[in-house]
Amino acid sequence: MKTVHWLFLISVVMFISGIGFVVASARTTRHAVPADVPATTPVASVKQIMKGIVGPASTVVYNAVGSTVTAAGIDERAPKTDQEWEAVGTSAAALIEGGNLLLMGNRALDHGDWVKLTNDMINGGKEALKAVEARNADGVMASGEPINTSCDACHEKYRR
Numbered sequence: 001m002k003t004v005h006w007l008f009l010i011s012v013v014m015f016i017s018g019i020g021f022v023v024a025s026a027r028t029t030r031h032a033v034p035a036d037v038p039a040t041t042p043v044a045s046v047k048q049i050m051k052g053i054v055g056p057a058s059t060v061v062y063n064a065v066g067s068t069v070t071a072a073g074i075d076e077r078a079p080k081t082d083q084e085w086e087a088v089g090t091s092a093a094a095l096i097e098g099g100n101l102l103l104m105g106n107r108a109l110d111h112g113d114w115v116k117l118t119n120d121m122i123n124g125g126k127e128a129l130k131a132v133e134a135r136n137a138d139g140v141m142a143s144g145e146p147i148n149t150s151c152d153a154c155h156e157k158y159r160r
């Protein structure tokens with residue numbers, strides 16, 4: 001009889017500590033994933049994102065650095081003031097976020113090239129942003145190539 005009592009006691013203790021583990025891990029999960037992440041609903045069409053965000057943002061990045069040949073000679077152009085650099089950085093960031101929007105909801109037309117080409121555009125934008133942070137005009141200039149290649153490749157495949 002005494003052994004039976006002990007076994008009963010041990011199984012009760014194990015049962016309670018088992019519940020303790022479940023509660024503890026549920027708490028950790030709740031902390032890791034906040035329950036109150038705001039819900040978002042994609043609204044804009046791909047065309048609107050192109051014309052409203054991606055197009056204007058990439059134009060600012062392309063035009064930030066370059067040279068124009070005039071009658072008076074070659075006119076070199078690059079951001080100079082903090083304000084001018086900040087404007088280029090803002091557009092690079094908008095281009096990156098425009099890429100994120102292209103992957104949201106059901107905008108991605110497939111999980112292959114659409115995602116790859118969008119990421120190429122995002123990475124070009126990140127290259128521009130890093131160059132802006134380093135005040136590196138040549139770097140901004142160089143970021144134009146991967147950005148432009150991503151636009152052309154995606155349009156060739158998906159634009160109707």
Ligand code: HEC
Pocket residue numbers: 046047050051054055058102114115117118121147148150151152154155158159160
């Ligand atoms: C992941 C694919 C993808 C990438 C990357 C992409 N585009 Fe597009 N773009 C599209 C598609 C698809 C359309 C056609 C949208 C429609 O007409 O419904 C389009 C249309 C456009 C349009 C035309 C809107 C109109 O007038 O009809 C512009 C401008 C444009 N893109 C600019 C750009 C620029 C600039 C880049 C690069 C910085 C870029 N896009 C990168 C997919 C892409």
